[in-house]
Each structure stands twice: as C-alpha cells, then as structure tokens.
Amino acid sequence: MKQPLTITKLKKMKQSGEPISMLTAYDYPSAKLAEEAGIDVILVGDSLGNVVLGYDTTIPVTLDDMVYHSRAVARGATNTFIVADLPFMTYRLGKETTLRNAGRLLQEGYAHAVKLEGGADIADEVAACVRAGIPVMGHIGLTPQSVHQLGGYRVQGKLEREAQQLIEDAKALEAAGAFCIVLELVTEPLAEAISSALSIPTIGIGAGRGCDGQVLVYHDILQYASPYREKRFVKTYADLGTTIRNAIGAYVSEVKSREFPQEAHAFPMEQEMLRQLYGSGSESGTGSNAASSSDKGETASAASSKQADKPVADVVKGGGSA
Numbered sequence: 001m002k003q004p005l006t007i008t009k010l011k012k013m014k015q016s017g018e019p020i021s022m023l024t025a026y027d028y029p030s031a032k033l034a035e036e037a038g039i040d041v042i043l044v045g046d047s048l049g050n051v052v053l054g055y056d057t058t059i060p061v062t063l064d065d066m067v068y069h070s071r072a073v074a075r076g077a078t079n080t081f082i083v084a085d086l087p088f089m090t091y092r093l094g095k096e097t098t099l100r101n102a103g104r105l106l107q108e109g110y111a112h113a114v115k116l117e118g119g120a121d122i123a124d125e126v127a128a129c130v131r132a133g134i135p136v137m138g139h140i141g142l143t144p145q146s147v148h149q150l151g152g153y154r155v156q157g158k159l160e161r162e163a164q165q166l167i168e169d170a171k172a173l174e175a176a177g178a179f180c181i182v183l184e185l186v187t188e189p190l191a192e193a194i195s196s197a198l199s200i201p202t203i204g205i206g207a208g209r210g211c212d213g214q215v216l217v218y219h220d221i222l223q224y225a226s227p228y229r230e231k232r233f234v235k236t237y238a239d240l241g242t243t244i245r246n247a248i249g250a251y252v253s254e255v256k257s258r259e260f261p262q263e264a265h266a267f268p269m270e271q272e273m274l275r276q277l278y279g280s281g282s283e284s285g286t287g288s289n290a291a292s293s294s295d296k297g298e299t300a301s302a303a304s305s306k307q308a309d310k311p312v313a314d315v316v317k318g319g320g321s322a
Contacts, residue, residue, distance in 0.1 A: 005040055005081040007113070007135050007179035013040075013212070014201040020213025022083075022203050023221070026052050026069045030218055031076030041203075042077050043215060044070040044111065046085040047144070051219040058144045061087040063101055070109030083137050084111035088145045091116055095128040102134050115182065117143035119169020123176040130177030138173035140166055141207065142185035155206075157190040170194045170202075182215065183207040185233070206233030 005013075013020055022041040025031040026048045034042055048069055049061040063086075070084040084105045091098040102114045113135035116122055126136045141156045150156075157163045166186065173181055178200065183191045185206040192210025195202040204211030219225050222240045254260035 002035070002038075002079045004079050004112070010041075010081075010180060010201055011199070014199075020201055020203060022213055022215035024048075024215070024217045025073050025077070026218070028072045028076035031073040031080075034218070035077040035080045039080060040213070041081045041083060041215075042073060043115065044073050044082060044084040044109070045115075045217070046087045047217055051217060051225065057147055059088045059147075063087055063090050063104060067104055067109040070105060070111045074110035081113070082111045083113045083115050084109050085115045091125055092118070092122060095125055098125040099128055099132055099134070102129050102136075103132070106134060113137055113179070115139055117145050119166070120172035123172045126173060126176040126178055136176075136178045137203075138170070138178040138181040139184065140169045140173070140181060140186075141183045141191075144184075153185070155185045155187060157187045163187075163190050166190060167194055167197065170198060174198050174200050183211060206231075 010020060020040050021038075022043055023034050023039050024043045024045040024047060025034050026044065031042055044066065046058040046061040046066065048065065049055040049058040052069075053061070053065070055061070066084055066087055070082065074082055086098070086101060086105065090101040098116075105111045105114050114129065115137040116126060117139040119138070119140050126138065129136050142150065142153060144153075147153060157166050167190075170181055170183075180201045180203060181194075181198070182203045182205065183194060184204075186194075186204070186208075188208025188210060191202065191204055191207035195211050201212040203213040203215050205215045216234060220231065220234045221236055222238050223236050223242070224240045224244075226241050226245065228241055251260070
C-alpha cells in the first residue's frame with residue numbers, strides 16, 4: 001500500500017533530484033482518482049472559489065468552505081499528503097488567530113499541512129505555526145488573495161526590485177520553518193535561482209522548468225469547465241468538459257424520445273404478485289358476467305389486505321436508489 005509522503009521525504013526528494021507532483025482536488029472522487037494515479041501531494045486550494053463555487057476570485061472563500069472540502073478530500077485520499085489553503089483574512093491578523101484557524105484545517109479538515117500566501121511579512125506567523133506543530137507551505141509570486149493589490153493576474157519578478165524581494169521572501173519563509181514554497185507566475189530564471197538558493201523544495205505553477213516540482217489545478221488539466229479558458233502555463237491532458245456535456249445531452253435526448261429507460265433498466269414483478277395486486281382481468285362468459293362494482297371493491301380490498309401481510313422483499317425483487 002502506498003504510504004503518504006512526509007515533509008522529511010519531500011525534502012529528500014529535492015536532494016535526490018526527484019520531481020514532486022502536486023495537483024489540486026476539492027472533493028472525494030477527484031481526490032481518490034488523484035491518489036490512484038500516483039500523485040505525490042494534493043492541494044486543497046482556495047482556487048475552489050473559482051472552479052467549484054463560481055466566484056471570480058478566491059477572496060470570498062471562507063474557512064468553513066476550506067474545512068468542508070479538505071475533509072472530503074482526506075476521505076478520498078487516505079494515503080496521500082494533503083495541504084490545505086488558509087483563505088483570505090484568516091491570517092495576517094496576529095499569531096493567535098493564525099494558529100486557531102490553521103489548527104482547524106488539521107483538526108477538522110484532516111489536512112497534514114497548511115499553505116499561506118506571503119513572504120517576509122508573514123514569517124512570524126509561519127514560525128508560530130511551525131512551533132505549534134503545524135507544517136507550513138509558503139506561496140509567493142502571484143498571490144491570488146492579493147490580486148487586487150497586484151493589479152491583476154500578471155507575471156511576477158520581471159523587475160529587479162520585484163525579483164530581489166521574492167528572493168528575500170523565499171529565504172525568510174525557509175528561515176521561519178516552511179517545508180516547501182509554491183512559486184506562482186514567476187519568470188523561469190528567477191524561479192530557478194530561488195530553487196537553487198533554498199534547501200527546501202519549490203513547487204512551480206507557471207514558473208518554468210527549474211522548480212523542484214509542479215502543481216496545476218484539477219479542472220485545468222482536464223478541461224473540466226465551461227467555457228474553458230486557455231492558459232499558457234497549463235497543459236491539458238483530457239477534455240472532460242466536452243465529454244460530460246455530450247453525455248448529458250444524449251441523456252436528455254433519450255428521456256425526451258422515451259428511448260430511456262428500456263426494459264433492461266426496469267425491475268420486473270412476479271406474475272403471482274401481479275395477480276394479487278390487480279386481479280387476472282375480466283372473465284368472459286354469459287349469464288353471470290363480470291362482478292358488480294361492489295364485488296370488485298370487496299375483491300380489491302381483500303387483495304390489498306393480503307398484500308399488506310406480505311414482506312416487502314416478496315413484492316419487488318432487485319434494488320437500487322437514485
């Protein structure tokens with residue numbers, strides 16, 4: 001059985017040059033499939049605000065949202081290392097608040113670690129979490145929770161002062177005890193320089209080939225969206241959106257045309273039970289023809305009484321639920 005990675009094993013992967021694979025997941029089935037595919041790390045990202053909850057940014061995502069989705073992921077990927085995002089305004093409010101909220105993701109969300117966006121400015125909070133036994137993954141470069149402050153989703157590190165600040169932020173996070181750092185939308189040479197300067201792994205997303213690992217969003221690599229927007233730093237491996245849309249369309253068409261369900265999708269009933277429920281039909285002949293209405297009523301009442309005495313298992317064979 002596959003054993004989940006630990007922060008120690010992740011650091012050893014960097015030292016040995018083994019790339020780290022990380023993918024987002026937000027529910028039980030996606031997490032289970034990711035684990036079965038051999039993913040190293042699952043990130044329960046606050047990107048769920050965009051791809052699951054339908055928000056324009058990650059800012060509306062709450063801590064309760066993250067706990068709920070992290071717990072579902074943990075049930076699906078019981079043997080994979082799980083990191084959960086601390087969402088907007090659940091940290092940067094003091095060490096006590098950060099510890100309380102990070103603790104919830106581990107205690108209630110069953111995550112193994114938390115991820116915080118920011119650099120030197122949150123180093124004290126990162127250190128406090130580490131001292132409390134909460135592993136922390138850092139996140140610098142494009143930080144989606146600060147998208148309005150950054151002026152949009154743009155590549156970071158193009159200017160010298162930006163590049164220098166990112167290097168300083170990465171070193172500050174490492175010194176604070178972070179076990180890994182995500183580099184998002186950072187120029188490739190800068191990401192490579194940061195990765196070389198650190199003893200802890202870097203995980204890139206739109207940061208080129210020099211990082212120690214890569215992370216992408218589940219819905220992006222599978223084109224599980226409508227409409228799907230192409231992204232330069234993403235490679236898609238399947239077009240599930242079109243497959244799902246076509247499948248649902250075929251179902252709608254067959255329901256409308258009464259092609260579905262067919263006999264193979266229905267559950268039969270024993271003839272004896274049918275006779276008891278509905279009778280054998282009107283009898284032919286002369287003289288005393290069909291029973292009177294009152295006789296029919298008495299017959300139906302008697303059949304109903306007999307039916308009530310029969311166990312449910314004798315009435316319908318088979319099973320299933322919607």
